[in-house]
Each structure stands twice: as C-alpha cells, then as structure tokens.
Amino acid sequence: MKEKIRCAVLGLGRLGYWHAENLAAKVKGAKLASVVDPLAGQAEKVARELGVAAFSQFPEEVMADPAIDAVIIATPTSTHAEMIKLAATHGKHIFVEKPITSRLDLADELIEVIEKQGVHCMVGFMRRFDPAYAEAKRRIFAGDIGKPIYYKGISRDPGSPPPEFIRHSGGIFLDLSIHDYDIARFLLDAEVESVSAHGRILLHDFMQEFSDVDQAITYLTFDSGAAGDIEASRNASYGYDIRGEVVGTEGTLMIGSHKYHDVHILNAQGKTHSIVPAFPQRFRESYLLEMEHFIESLRKGQKPSVTQQDGRAALAIAIAARQSFEAGAAVSLHTPTKPEDSSVV
Amino acid sequence: MKEKIRCAVLGLGRLGYWHAENLAAKVKGAKLASVVDPLAGQAEKVARELGVAAFSQFPEEVMADPAIDAVIIATPTSTHAEMIKLAATHGKHIFVEKPITSRLDLADELIEVIEKQGVHCMVGFMRRFDPAYAEAKRRIFAGDIGKPIYYKGISRDPGSPPPEFIRHSGGIFLDLSIHDYDIARFLLDAEVESVSAHGRILLHDFMQEFSDVDQAITYLTFDSGAAGDIEASRNASYGYDIRGEVVGTEGTLMIGSHKYHDVHILNAQGKTHSIVPAFPQRFRESYLLEMEHFIESLRKGQKPSVTQQDGRAALAIAIAARQSFEAGAAVSLHTPTKPEDSSVV
Amino acid sequence: MKEKIRCAVLGLGRLGYWHAENLAAKVKGAKLASVVDPLAGQAEKVARELGVAAFSQFPEEVMADPAIDAVIIATPTSTHAEMIKLAATHGKHIFVEKPITSRLDLADELIEVIEKQGVHCMVGFMRRFDPAYAEAKRRIFAGDIGKPIYYKGISRDPGSPPPEFIRHSGGIFLDLSIHDYDIARFLLDAEVESVSAHGRILLHDFMQEFSDVDQAITYLTFDSGAAGDIEASRNASYGYDIRGEVVGTEGTLMIGSHKYHDVHILNAQGKTHSIVPAFPQRFRESYLLEMEHFIESLRKGQKPSVTQQDGRAALAIAIAARQSFEAGAAVSLHTPTKPEDSSVV
Amino acid sequence: MKEKIRCAVLGLGRLGYWHAENLAAKVKGAKLASVVDPLAGQAEKVARELGVAAFSQFPEEVMADPAIDAVIIATPTSTHAEMIKLAATHGKHIFVEKPITSRLDLADELIEVIEKQGVHCMVGFMRRFDPAYAEAKRRIFAGDIGKPIYYKGISRDPGSPPPEFIRHSGGIFLDLSIHDYDIARFLLDAEVESVSAHGRILLHDFMQEFSDVDQAITYLTFDSGAAGDIEASRNASYGYDIRGEVVGTEGTLMIGSHKYHDVHILNAQGKTHSIVPAFPQRFRESYLLEMEHFIESLRKGQKPSVTQQDGRAALAIAIAARQSFEAGAAVSLHTPTKPEDSSVV
Structure with a gap:
C-alpha cells in the first residue's frame, strides 16, 4: 500500500x-x-x-x-x-x-x-457514503427487504440558491435530483429505462427567466422491472429535508429523519425536536x-x-428528465454500455 | 332538530x-x-x-x-x-x-x-373524518403552515384485491387514488387543473388482463398555484400504509404513522413496533x-x-388520471362549475 | 350464555x-x-x-x-x-x-x-384493558423479552386535582401509583416483597396540609427476583404522561407514547406533534x-x-409505600395468600 | 492565545x-x-x-x-x-x-x-460535551421548560464488565451512576442535599462477592427544591441505553434516543431500527x-x-448513595463549599 x-x-x-x-x-x-x-x-x-x-x-x-x-x-x-x-x-x-x-x-x-x-x-x-445510505445498501444487499421494486426519494432545500447560482446550475434535475438518480441506481442495482418529469414554480418566480422550477417530480422505470419517483424542491421553509425509501417484495426500507438534536421538548405546544437546518449539518461527514x-x-x-460511468449514468437521467419536462412526454434511455447511441441527447 | x-x-x-x-x-x-x-x-x-x-x-x-x-x-x-x-x-x-x-x-x-x-x-x-386528517385540516385552516403549496400522498395496500375485484374496480386511479384526490382538494382548498399519471405492474402480472397496474403515481397542478403527487400501490407486503403531507409556505404538515400498538420491543434485532396490518384497523373509526x-x-x-359535487370532482380527476396514463401526456381539467364542458371525458 | x-x-x-x-x-x-x-x-x-x-x-x-x-x-x-x-x-x-x-x-x-x-x-x-398494556402482556407472555426482571412506570398528571380531592384521595401512592402497582404485578406476573418510597412537594405547597406530595417514587422488589421503580407526579404541565417499561433477559418492552394526533408540523421551531392533554383522551376507551x-x-x-384479590394486593403495596415514605425505610410485604399476617398494616 | x-x-x-x-x-x-x-x-x-x-x-x-x-x-x-x-x-x-x-x-x-x-x-x-446534553443545557438555560424541578436518568450497560473490573470499580454508584450525578447537577444547576439508594442483583450473581449490584436506583433531593431519580443497570441485553429527562415548571425535556442508523425496515415483524450497541458508538465523539x-x-x-470541585461533588453523591444502599436509609450531604464537614464520609 x-x-x-x-x-x-x-x-x-x-x-x-x-x-x-x-x-x-x-x-x-x-x-x-x-x-x-x-x-x-x-x-x-x-x-x-x-x-x-x-x-x-x-x-x-x-x-x-x-x-x-x-x-x-x-x-x-x-x-x-x-x-x-x-x-x-x-x-x-x-x-x-x-x-x-x-x-x-x-x-x-x-x-x-x-x-x-x-x-x-x-x-x-457523497450520499453513498452517508452512514444511513450505506447501511441501507448493506441491508438491501443482505436481502432484508427481498427484491427492491420501488425507489422513492425526496430532496428539499430550505430555500432557493441565489439567481446567479440557478442561472448556471443546469436546472433542478441536474443540480438537485441527480443525487437521487445516483442513489436510486445504487440502491436498486438497476439502470433507468425511461424518464418522465414534471415541475412547477411554486414560490420563486425569478426562475422563469432560467426556464427552471422550484418543485419537480421525476418518474423512472428500471431495467429490473422496478420503478420510482423523485421529488425535488427549493421550498422547505422548515429546514433541509432528505428522505429515501426502497420498497421491496418483503418489506420497505426508509432512510433519513429530520431530527437535528436528540432532544425533545414537551410543553403546551406539543412535543418538539429541532430539524436539520441545512446541507452542511446533514452531509458534512x-x-x-x-x-x-x-x-x-x-x-x-x-x-x-463510484466512477466516471456512474457520473455519466446519472447525467443521462438528468438530461432525459429535463427533456421530458420540456416535451411533456416520457423519454427513453439506452443503457450506458452503448454510449454511441444518441437516443437521449 | x-x-x-x-x-x-x-x-x-x-x-x-x-x-x-x-x-x-x-x-x-x-x-x-x-x-x-x-x-x-x-x-x-x-x-x-x-x-x-x-x-x-x-x-x-x-x-x-x-x-x-x-x-x-x-x-x-x-x-x-x-x-x-x-x-x-x-x-x-x-x-x-x-x-x-x-x-x-x-x-x-x-x-x-x-x-x-x-x-x-x-x-x-371517510378519510376526511379520520381524526388525523381532520386535525390536519384544522391546523392548515388555522394558518399553521402558511399557504399550502404542495400535497404528497401515499396509499399502499398490503396486497392486491383478488382478480374479480380488480376487474370491476375501475382501475387503481378510480379505486385507490381517488381517496387522495379528494383529500388533496380538501386540504389544499383548491381545484385540480391538470393531471399526469404513470404506472407499472411491479408484482401482479394478472392485472395486465384488466389494463390495470399495481403501482402508480399521479402528478397534479391546482388552480391555486399548488401542485402535488400521489402514489398508489398494491405492493406493501409489510402492512397498510397511508401517509399524507401538505407543504406550506411556512412549514409542512405530515399525517399518519405506521404504528399499530403503542408498544416497542427492543432486542438484538433493534427497536420494533408493529404496523397497522390492513384497512379496517386504520379506518374503521x-x-x-x-x-x-x-x-x-x-x-x-x-x-x-362532502357532497355530490365533491364526488364528481374526485371522479373527474380519476378519469383524467386514467386518460393521462393511457395517453402518456398531461390531461387538463375544467372546473366542476362548468360540468357541460366535456374536455375531460 | x-x-x-x-x-x-x-x-x-x-x-x-x-x-x-x-x-x-x-x-x-x-x-x-x-x-x-x-x-x-x-x-x-x-x-x-x-x-x-x-x-x-x-x-x-x-x-x-x-x-x-x-x-x-x-x-x-x-x-x-x-x-x-x-x-x-x-x-x-x-x-x-x-x-x-x-x-x-x-x-x-x-x-x-x-x-x-x-x-x-x-x-x-382499567389499564389492563388499554390496547397497549394488553398487547404488552401478550408479548411478554409469548416470551418476546425473555424473563421479565424490571418494571419501570411513570404516571404523571397534568396538574393537581383540587385540595378537596387530595384531602380524601388517600395520598399519591394510593390514588395514583396504585395503577402502576397493579400493572407491575400483571406484567411481571409476580408479587411484591418489599417497598421503599420517597417523595417531595415540588410545586403544590397546599399538599403539606394533607401530608401528601406531588412527586413520588416507589422502589419495589418482587418474589420472582425482579425489581422496579414507579414515578408518580402531579407536575406535568405539558400534558398527561403515562409510560411503562418491562426489562427482560432478552430485551425490553416500552409502552405508551405522548402523541395525541398522528399529525406532525415542521416549521422553524422544529417538528412537533400534540400531546395527550388529559386522562379521558388516554383511557376513555x-x-x-x-x-x-x-x-x-x-x-x-x-x-x-381482575378480582378482589388483585384489589387487595395493590392496596397492600400502596399502604406499604405510604408507610415507607413516612418511616424512611423499606417495608416488607407478606404474600396476599396470608392475609391474617399483619406485618403491613 | x-x-x-x-x-x-x-x-x-x-x-x-x-x-x-x-x-x-x-x-x-x-x-x-x-x-x-x-x-x-x-x-x-x-x-x-x-x-x-x-x-x-x-x-x-x-x-x-x-x-x-x-x-x-x-x-x-x-x-x-x-x-x-x-x-x-x-x-x-x-x-x-x-x-x-x-x-x-x-x-x-x-x-x-x-x-x-x-x-x-x-x-x-464527557456527557456534558455530548451534543444532545449540551443542547439540553442550552435549552434549559434559555428557560424553555421554566424552572427545572425533576431530573430522571437512565444509564444501562448492555451487560456487565468482567468480574475483575467490577472488583475494582467502586460499585455501580461510583462507576456508572456518577455520570448521572454530574449531569443532574449540571442540568438542574443545583446541589444534592440527600441521597437514598436501592439496588438488587437481577442477573449477575458473581457481584455478591463484591457487595455490588447490577441494578440500582438513586433518589435525590436538591437545594433548589428539585428532586430526581437515577437508574443504573448492567442488564440491557438489547444495547446501550442512556436517557435523561428534566421536568420543568413549563415543560419537560428528554435527551437521547436508542437509534443507531437512521434506517427503518418495515416488514411483517413491524417497523424496526437498529439500536446503539455500546458505549463507543454513543459517546466516542x-x-x-x-x-x-x-x-x-x-x-x-x-x-x-468541569473542575476538581465538580469531581468532588459527584464523588460525594456516589459515596452517599453507597452508604444509603448499605444502611437502608437516606444520607444527607452538606454542600461542597464546606468540605471540612465530614457528615458524608
């Protein structure tokens, strides 16, 4: 060594x-x-x-x-x-x-x-190295939920990055959902076959200028027979909210919590714990x-x-999502083993 | 009286x-x-x-x-x-x-x-009368999450009804997602403008015969500017799983838990509580x-x-979802105040 | 019938x-x-x-x-x-x-x-018939935590009953902890051998007049070799708080939650659910x-x-707790099969 | 610097x-x-x-x-x-x-x-530096639960250390509960006035040789008018279990969870997360x-x-707990500002 x-x-x-x-x-x-x-x-x-x-x-x-x-x-x-x-x-x-x-x-x-x-x-x-996602991979690989058949992801930012960032971000699918595209491939151990994406500006009107949205959903089908949906949002006023779920034939596995400190306060307003405020508190490690x-x-x-091939695969999904969002129709992907095929781009 | x-x-x-x-x-x-x-x-x-x-x-x-x-x-x-x-x-x-x-x-x-x-x-x-959904309505109406901008629903059955039921069910959108369509209207206090739906058979191949699927997602936009997504599934091997969420401008509100008994067992396998097994245990009350x-x-x-108008509104969304699923494109709805308009059916 | x-x-x-x-x-x-x-x-x-x-x-x-x-x-x-x-x-x-x-x-x-x-x-x-306690009994009886070795109970009222009630209540051990004494016998399937009790007035000074306290703890040993502790309080400003736990040789079992509605609100203050406010909401059923x-x-x-013998057994523990509290020393109980023995009273 | x-x-x-x-x-x-x-x-x-x-x-x-x-x-x-x-x-x-x-x-x-x-x-x-305990201190100091009136601590080891360790450990009060004695002083910002302790061997008979027990409870009163109870155990077969609670006049604050990974698996057995197995996983940081x-x-x-005075104060409580356990009666402490007074030792 x-x-x-x-x-x-x-x-x-x-x-x-x-x-x-x-x-x-x-x-x-x-x-x-x-x-x-x-x-x-x-x-x-x-x-x-x-x-x-x-x-x-x-x-x-x-x-x-x-x-x-x-x-x-x-x-x-x-x-x-x-x-x-x-x-x-x-x-x-x-x-x-x-x-x-x-x-x-x-x-x-x-x-x-x-x-x-x-x-x-x-x-x-880096999500693949987060202790919760890594444990999820181990549990799925160990067969604890049977064969994985559905991935459900939520990635919500506590607000929008500034307009200058959004302008160069490549849009919500490439900038934000790409983490879920990679994790879905990782946890399902499967490749995406088709992508349908939808979205809307809910709060940040300035995004219109960049043809971007602050709320989106991507529906995916996989070559293993699985499917999945992925929400992306810039509208989580309450904190940073990252959740994942893999449904299997014998159970489901949920990843993530909103809890910041392991401290609960109970008073007349109810039982409360604080919420992870932003990205660094969640993923710094x-x-x-x-x-x-x-x-x-x-x-x-x-x-x-995680190699250049994984980088390409997630990119292909993000580009297809963008195309689907613009076209209002599903977009098919070919597997990354045939990069000469141009059906996606 | x-x-x-x-x-x-x-x-x-x-x-x-x-x-x-x-x-x-x-x-x-x-x-x-x-x-x-x-x-x-x-x-x-x-x-x-x-x-x-x-x-x-x-x-x-x-x-x-x-x-x-x-x-x-x-x-x-x-x-x-x-x-x-x-x-x-x-x-x-x-x-x-x-x-x-x-x-x-x-x-x-x-x-x-x-x-x-x-x-x-x-x-x-009946979900409108469930104590959790009713409390959610009160809290949203009280302004506790600001203006509602997104509805997220999950309705998962612990398995599929028998083929004979599926044959006459009208399909997953009309039979299962219709509860979420109604609740989304109820909690967002808004009408649906457009519907996009996707789905796939993940486990129950017999559904092909009835052109039905066991896993579906519906993406909705509302006349208030809000949006939403609704998952329906017949594949929850672990129990009956009904969740709802309303994101607002000042917070988010989550409805539902999987907990059946307020009893946790901690042993070498971890900390475990039992899960609501089926529909009657969740909604009988x-x-x-x-x-x-x-x-x-x-x-x-x-x-x-909840009147005949609500019955019609949810039906219109379900029919549009079915159409979108079949056509692979979004379907627009006109408001239920103009029932003579036939753009949906 | x-x-x-x-x-x-x-x-x-x-x-x-x-x-x-x-x-x-x-x-x-x-x-x-x-x-x-x-x-x-x-x-x-x-x-x-x-x-x-x-x-x-x-x-x-x-x-x-x-x-x-x-x-x-x-x-x-x-x-x-x-x-x-x-x-x-x-x-x-x-x-x-x-x-x-x-x-x-x-x-x-x-x-x-x-x-x-x-x-x-x-x-x-009535706690024996509460679905959570009843399920706990079933799980313990089924051997899910091995042999029970410790009972831990918490019973907190959201405030004190009025002075006139306290005057005739028989004191916190007889009025409040008696529920836990019964449940401990029920869940451990064992009889109490010795009782030590402590307490203090934390908030309600008027109780001095009645030689009562608003916060107490009872330590118990059982003829099975088990032990336990039971907290009683009139000081839970945040709601009605009833918890139980049975530690066994192969795991532990926890009963109860504070959750009132299955609704969580996430906002800048954190993630909050409401708390069971009082006795009727918890035990009416x-x-x-x-x-x-x-x-x-x-x-x-x-x-x-649950018979007269159970009524007597819990009473004997409550009386012994009162005696221990007053004497500052442990009090031994003889089994209820020898009621002629007067060591307790 | x-x-x-x-x-x-x-x-x-x-x-x-x-x-x-x-x-x-x-x-x-x-x-x-x-x-x-x-x-x-x-x-x-x-x-x-x-x-x-x-x-x-x-x-x-x-x-x-x-x-x-x-x-x-x-x-x-x-x-x-x-x-x-x-x-x-x-x-x-x-x-x-x-x-x-x-x-x-x-x-x-x-x-x-x-x-x-x-x-x-x-x-x-080191518990004072654990992020959860430190946050608890901040919240209490900020007045979030009003005036603190009760401390409740649980410290359970997943098993007993070996006999040779127990022989030199000073007993469960000095070795294990001392962490809670310190934390109680820290969170209540008060000094202990009297100590009553009880305990029993539930599983580890070898401890008899060392006059030690594997399960103990300490009841404390404080000079602020507060009280508290502290459980110590060597019998948590399911993992490492550290919990703390401070009841205040306007709410209660709970510290700690058993969760190891932020991953839940839902299957026919219920919803499960893994439990912190031992001391290093909980307190290494x-x-x-x-x-x-x-x-x-x-x-x-x-x-x-945290100074030598804090070291002495926790030691005095542990010694008093041991004395109370042996004598079967409460032991009074004098404040650490009068160390010449020998009422404790």
Whole structure:
C-alpha cells in the first residue's frame, strides 16, 4: 500500500475548502500538497490556514507537477471537462464533484481519455457514503427487504440558491435530483429505462427567466422491472429535508429523519425536536467519508466505488428528465454500455 | 332538530355491514329501520344479528317506504347511479360510497336529479373524518403552515384485491387514488387543473388482463398555484400504509404513522413496533365518524360537508388520471362549475 | 350464555357516568336497568339522558331489587366497603372502582364476604384493558423479552386535582401509583416483597396540609427476583404522561407514547406533534373495554380477570409505600395468600 | 492565545488511547508530546502508531519534563490521587478521568494542592460535551421548560464488565451512576442535599462477592427544591441505553434516543431500527469534544468548565448513595463549599 497520496485541491469554494480541510488533517494516508484557486489571494489564504506548502492560481501548474498523485476538482461544472482531460493526460487520479460534466457527448469523451490514460476517477456522489445510505445498501444487499421494486426519494432545500447560482446550475434535475438518480441506481442495482418529469414554480418566480422550477417530480422505470419517483424542491421553509425509501417484495426500507438534536421538548405546544437546518449539518461527514474511500482506493491501487460511468449514468437521467419536462412526454434511455447511441441527447 | 333519522342500508358487504352496525347501535339520532341485500337470506341474517325490524331483497321496497328518511348505498359502483336516482326521486336523503359513479356524464345527471329533488347527498370519503386528517385540516385552516403549496400522498395496500375485484374496480386511479384526490382538494382548498399519471405492474402480472397496474403515481397542478403527487400501490407486503403531507409556505404538515400498538420491543434485532396490518384497523373509526356527521347534518337540516359535487370532482380527476396514463401526456381539467364542458371525458 | 346482564350504576360522577353510558349503549349483552346517586335529581337527570327506566337516590333499593344482576360501584372510596358488602349479601355481582377500599383489614373482610356469597367481583384497574398494556402482556407472555426482571412506570398528571380531592384521595401512592402497582404485578406476573418510597412537594405547597406530595417514587422488589421503580407526579404541565417499561433477559418492552394526533408540523421551531392533554383522551376507551370484559365474564359465568384479590394486593403495596415514605425505610410485604399476617398494616 | 499545548497521556487503555488519538491528530492547538504506560512495550507501540516522539513507562519522567504543559490521566482510579499530586506540584495542567478519586478526604487534599499550585484541572465528565446534553443545557438555560424541578436518568450497560473490573470499580454508584450525578447537577444547576439508594442483583450473581449490584436506583433531593431519580443497570441485553429527562415548571425535556442508523425496515415483524450497541458508538465523539474544550481553555488561560470541585461533588453523591444502599436509609450531604464537614464520609 502506498504510504501517502499527494493531493491538490482545485477550486476553493465551500466544497473545495471542505475537501482541503479533510485532506490536510483528517484523511489517513493523504497529504494535501497544494491548493489552487483562480481568485487572487484565495489559494494563498487557504494554504496558510491549513498549513499547506504550495498554492497557485493556475491548475496547469499542479497538473504538471510530478509530486502530485491526485487532483480534487471542485471548480464550476463548466470547467470539469477541461480539468479532467488535463488531469488524465498528466496521469493524475481524479476526484470530481458532481455532475461530472453537463453534456453526454463530453462525458463520453472524458470516459475515453480517463480509461485510455489508466487513471482512476471518482465522482462526488457523497450520499453513498452517508452512514444511513450505506447501511441501507448493506441491508438491501443482505436481502432484508427481498427484491427492491420501488425507489422513492425526496430532496428539499430550505430555500432557493441565489439567481446567479440557478442561472448556471443546469436546472433542478441536474443540480438537485441527480443525487437521487445516483442513489436510486445504487440502491436498486438497476439502470433507468425511461424518464418522465414534471415541475412547477411554486414560490420563486425569478426562475422563469432560467426556464427552471422550484418543485419537480421525476418518474423512472428500471431495467429490473422496478420503478420510482423523485421529488425535488427549493421550498422547505422548515429546514433541509432528505428522505429515501426502497420498497421491496418483503418489506420497505426508509432512510433519513429530520431530527437535528436528540432532544425533545414537551410543553403546551406539543412535543418538539429541532430539524436539520441545512446541507452542511446533514452531509458534512459524508464528504470526509467519501474522501477516505477515494484515498484508500488509490493507496490500494483499486478502482473507487463510484466512477466516471456512474457520473455519466446519472447525467443521462438528468438530461432525459429535463427533456421530458420540456416535451411533456416520457423519454427513453439506452443503457450506458452503448454510449454511441444518441437516443437521449 | 329531528329526533331520529330512519335509515335503510343497501348492500351488506363489509362496508354496508359496518354502516348497519354503526346505525343500529352507535350513531346517536339514527334508527336503522331496514337492511337490503340482493343475496337471498343475507338481509334477514343481518337484520337478526343487529335487531333490525325490516329487511328485504329489493331496494325498491325501502325507496317507496314513507317510514324511511335516508338510504345508505353500499352496493357495487355500477348500481350507484340507479340507486341514487331512485332514492332522490322518492325524496330520500342519500349516503353513497365512493366513487359516486364511474362516468362523468352520469355524475352530472345525478347531480341534477339530487338538486332538483332537494335531497341531501353525502359521498363516503371517510378519510376526511379520520381524526388525523381532520386535525390536519384544522391546523392548515388555522394558518399553521402558511399557504399550502404542495400535497404528497401515499396509499399502499398490503396486497392486491383478488382478480374479480380488480376487474370491476375501475382501475387503481378510480379505486385507490381517488381517496387522495379528494383529500388533496380538501386540504389544499383548491381545484385540480391538470393531471399526469404513470404506472407499472411491479408484482401482479394478472392485472395486465384488466389494463390495470399495481403501482402508480399521479402528478397534479391546482388552480391555486399548488401542485402535488400521489402514489398508489398494491405492493406493501409489510402492512397498510397511508401517509399524507401538505407543504406550506411556512412549514409542512405530515399525517399518519405506521404504528399499530403503542408498544416497542427492543432486542438484538433493534427497536420494533408493529404496523397497522390492513384497512379496517386504520379506518374503521372513520366510518362511524362520517356516519355521525351524516345523521347530525340531516337532523339539523343542513347539507353534509362532502357532497355530490365533491364526488364528481374526485371522479373527474380519476378519469383524467386514467386518460393521462393511457395517453402518456398531461390531461387538463375544467372546473366542476362548468360540468357541460366535456374536455375531460 | 346469559342473554343480558341487568346492571345498576351507583355513583354518577365522571367515571360512573362513563360506565352508565357504556352499559346503556355500547356494551353488548348488558342492560342498564337503574342508576343511583345520592345527589337529589342527579340520577333522574342521567336516567333521562341515557334512556334508563329506573333511578334512585338510595343504593339499598337496587341492592334489594331481584331484577338487578350486577352493580357498578363508582361511589367515593370511603363507601366502597359498605356497598360491596351490601351487594354481595344480596347476591349481586360487583364491579368496583379502584381502590377496592382503603384499609387492609376491611379488604380482607370484603374478600371473605364476596367469596362466601359466591358472587364475582372485578376491580376497575382499567389499564389492563388499554390496547397497549394488553398487547404488552401478550408479548411478554409469548416470551418476546425473555424473563421479565424490571418494571419501570411513570404516571404523571397534568396538574393537581383540587385540595378537596387530595384531602380524601388517600395520598399519591394510593390514588395514583396504585395503577402502576397493579400493572407491575400483571406484567411481571409476580408479587411484591418489599417497598421503599420517597417523595417531595415540588410545586403544590397546599399538599403539606394533607401530608401528601406531588412527586413520588416507589422502589419495589418482587418474589420472582425482579425489581422496579414507579414515578408518580402531579407536575406535568405539558400534558398527561403515562409510560411503562418491562426489562427482560432478552430485551425490553416500552409502552405508551405522548402523541395525541398522528399529525406532525415542521416549521422553524422544529417538528412537533400534540400531546395527550388529559386522562379521558388516554383511557376513555379502556373503560369500555373493561366493562365489556366484566359483562362477558358474567354472561359466561366466569371469574373476571381482575378480582378482589388483585384489589387487595395493590392496596397492600400502596399502604406499604405510604408507610415507607413516612418511616424512611423499606417495608416488607407478606404474600396476599396470608392475609391474617399483619406485618403491613 | 498559546500556539500549542504540549500534552502527555498517562495510561493507554481504551480511553487513554482515544485521548491520545484525538490529541495526536484531531484537536486543534494540541501537540501530543509523549505517551506513558507501565505495561512494557505498550507506550512504544502507541507512540509508533500515532507518530508520537516520546514514550515512557514512568509517569515521573513526563511530570518532570519542562516540555510538557498538561497531562491526561487515564490510569486506574486508585492511582489518580498520586498522579494528580505529582502533576500539580510540577505545575502541569491536569485532565483526569472520572472519578477524580475514590475517597472524599483524598479529593479534598487534591483540591488543595491543585488550587495552591494554580494549575487547571478538568474531570472527564464527557456527557456534558455530548451534543444532545449540551443542547439540553442550552435549552434549559434559555428557560424553555421554566424552572427545572425533576431530573430522571437512565444509564444501562448492555451487560456487565468482567468480574475483575467490577472488583475494582467502586460499585455501580461510583462507576456508572456518577455520570448521572454530574449531569443532574449540571442540568438542574443545583446541589444534592440527600441521597437514598436501592439496588438488587437481577442477573449477575458473581457481584455478591463484591457487595455490588447490577441494578440500582438513586433518589435525590436538591437545594433548589428539585428532586430526581437515577437508574443504573448492567442488564440491557438489547444495547446501550442512556436517557435523561428534566421536568420543568413549563415543560419537560428528554435527551437521547436508542437509534443507531437512521434506517427503518418495515416488514411483517413491524417497523424496526437498529439500536446503539455500546458505549463507543454513543459517546466516542464526546471524548473529542471534551478534549477540544480542555485544550482551548488552556490556550486561553481559562478554567475548564468541569473542575476538581465538580469531581468532588459527584464523588460525594456516589459515596452517599453507597452508604444509603448499605444502611437502608437516606444520607444527607452538606454542600461542597464546606468540605471540612465530614457528615458524608
């Protein structure tokens, strides 16, 4: 096993900073060797905070640096393809935030270069590493609910990101539901065959400008005979609300709770516990767990459990959902083993 | 207030028998005067069991009997229209099980005769009287979640009714989801504008013969700007599972639990409580509460809170859902105030 | 099986009225033949309301009436002994509210006369008939938690009864904890050997006058080797709070929840459900279920499942708890099979 | 603020190892400078694993080392007094596992030397740092339940430690209930006035040899007028069960749940979630949080929030509980501000 994986983090927004923090101090077997951000001064500031030796404004520098084994790409989605190609051609292993990219043809190009260069690529579907989802996978795999026949997902943000974020987000299916598309594939162990999507603006009228909605539902059918529905919402005024359910032939399995603190107060208003307010309180730990998996996989020379193919598969579903939403009709997917088929895009 | 409402129950299957039992012994202000069932001996048997003075094989007898104030119609759906017309023309008040009938044109005819004859008609959407749904309505009406913007319903049967029932059921949208269609209108206080429906057979292949499915989802938009999704399933191997949720601008409200007994056992397998096994354990009480409302309304000379118009509205949604499911496209509804418009049927 | 048990209810306070209502309309096989209350006009008023043929101010009248099979004694505790003796000597079956009486020597006298006269006597420990406690008994009996080794009970009233009630209540151990003493015997299937009790006034200073407390704990050891603790409180500002737990060698079983409606509201304050406000909302149904058991037992000529011996056993524990509380030391009990032994009283 | 607190960990059993791990890698502002264990080779092994520069078999070495700022004492309780005195006289700050020591006169000596030497001393009542207990404190302090009037604690181990541990444990009150004694003082913000304790061996007969029990209850009264009861058990076959409750004049607050994974499985057996199996799964994080507090306090030159006085107060309650259990009568405590008073020991 390799002693240390020397990493560079590219993009020091919230997620990039978390990855940098984790690699600097918490992930065994990792060494954070460099941090990169195009914003003047940002990389230097983070490097100082985390005690990292090197920093840069230019991704090309770390890509060319033989002292770097792996890059963590947390830059805007629009730059993912370029970063991945650069990293792969320099022989760096890759961790890239979801979505892997925003076009299927690009995704296919990336898969080709990644596989040709023989590097490992992991896509940041961190929910798979959340203790509850991971336990769900184990229980389903153990046969505890029989054969899985239905996936039901709810992902509700406590409000909308700002208009500038929405403008570049790719829409609610690509930005938010993609987590459920990945988890549905993961938990059902099946591929999506057809997608129907609906949605409406319930509260955030500004989304009209971006042809986006703040409330959506996706109905999926799977090649295993299963089906599923996935709700996405920007309208949960009460907190951050992530729920999953897998119905099986011998039972059902529910994932998640809204509970923030294990404290209940009972008074004249009733019995109350506080609710997870936002994304960091719910999934911060998952970012550490996924990075531990990435580093451990590299140290053992193994493929990570979530790859570029998973990134492509979830992207294909999200694109089909968007198409279905616009067309008002179901869209069929072909399996990701035949990426030359263009029926989706 | 009238001393006693003299009732006749028509159709002595499970629901009819429950209504008869409730009217015979538990509903204040009611007198069960007669029971009717076409099956030879069935009415006599029930009359003896419940201590009812009169019984018959022929609905016409009680319809013509001046000693009867109200009829409870629990006969097969295909007979509802004839029974309602007969009752209304004889000046009897009417309680009819859902669905009021299975065709919109018939529903309009029934509404006309009911209103012309000036009798009261209540449709058996008993969920409105369930203590949890009734409390939900009170809390929403009180403004506790702000303006309602989304309804989410789940109705899962612990298995499929037998093929003969499915054959005559009108399909999953009319038979099962209709409860959620009514409750969505009730809780959102809004009318449905468009319907999209999807479904698949997950387990019960015999349903193919009847062009029915055992798992379905309906997506709805409402004239208030709200939306909603409703899952229906015959595949809940673990028990009877009815859940509802109304998202509002200032919070969300969840209805229902799976808990049967307030007893938890903690052992090496975990912490466990039993699950409501089936429909009677969940809703038996609601049948009593709805009948108390019907009788009390009649005694006070008031219109019941769920009328023929509600019966028609839910029917229109169910029919549109079926059409959408078959066509693979959204179906628009016009408001029930313009029943002459035929865009739905 | 006897067709109908003709009953008289004595004492028309809240509980007596509930018993009368249940016997008049809801208990199969019962006929409420008479109601009795010493308060002028009260019996007549109730008789009219419930449609009962006879009423009286004088218990002796119904005791002597050959048309009465059973009496329900819901008069003040101080009159129980006299009423029971009167009923037994007239050959009436007896249902008596808890506690059976307030002195052990009297209890022994009553047991003697009841057994000599060969009538049945049931004591109103209605918790045994609550669906949750009844299910707990079934699960424990089925071996689901192994051998029971510990009982933990909490009984909290939402506030104190008025001073006049407290004055005549016999104190918190006899009035409130006696329910848990009975349930502990019932669920552990064991007899108490020693009792230690502690308590303090936390909020209601007026109780000093009556040498009573508003918060108490009883520690019990059982002849099976088990132990237990029982909290009693008049200080639950938030609602009515009844919980029970039985720890066994292979698991633990918890009874009860605080939930009133199956409705949760999630908003900025957290996730909230309402709490059972008071005694009637929690146990009203149990009064019906216990009365159905009493009547069915009589119709079958069987002994009810909660007898005068159970009444005496719980009384002995309550008296010992009071003695322990006053003495500051444990008090030993001898088994109820040797009532001549006076070590307790 | 000091850059780094240089620490030595004494005693490398489970807890000592956790402290060492946390100080080596996770606690900001700390440097693990040395590890000490009397067992030959143990310190060296841990030093290698955690990358610590120095190790020793002899506490005296680190005590005399000027490059050490603070010592973490995780050695057997019987050695605490000697270690604390040694550390204080060498001017080291002290973190000591609970109980601070096992005799009150010794505790008073330690307090004297700690205060004379002007070092800081924190006692490892890690529950105070558990997110649920910490949130409870905040809510109570904020007045959310009015004035606290009752504390109810349950601490159940999933089984008994081995006989050799029990022999040296000081008994169930000192070893297990002491956590609740501390938390009761913390949450009620009050001092104990009197203690009554009861207990019994329910399953582990070997404890007779050590005059210990596997099930106990302590009843407490507080100088604020409050009261409380605390259950301790070694008999929870189903898992690790820690619960707390504080009743206030305007509500009650409940701490803790048994849930391990946020995953529920619903099948024919009911709805089940897994239970926290043991102590590490429940409190591992609290050990990190308490150490972060200790180090941050030292860096800021502030007194930690749990001091030698808290260690003595909980010890006094535990000793009184033991005395009460043996004597069968309540034992009074004098407030810790008068340690010269010997009424307790």
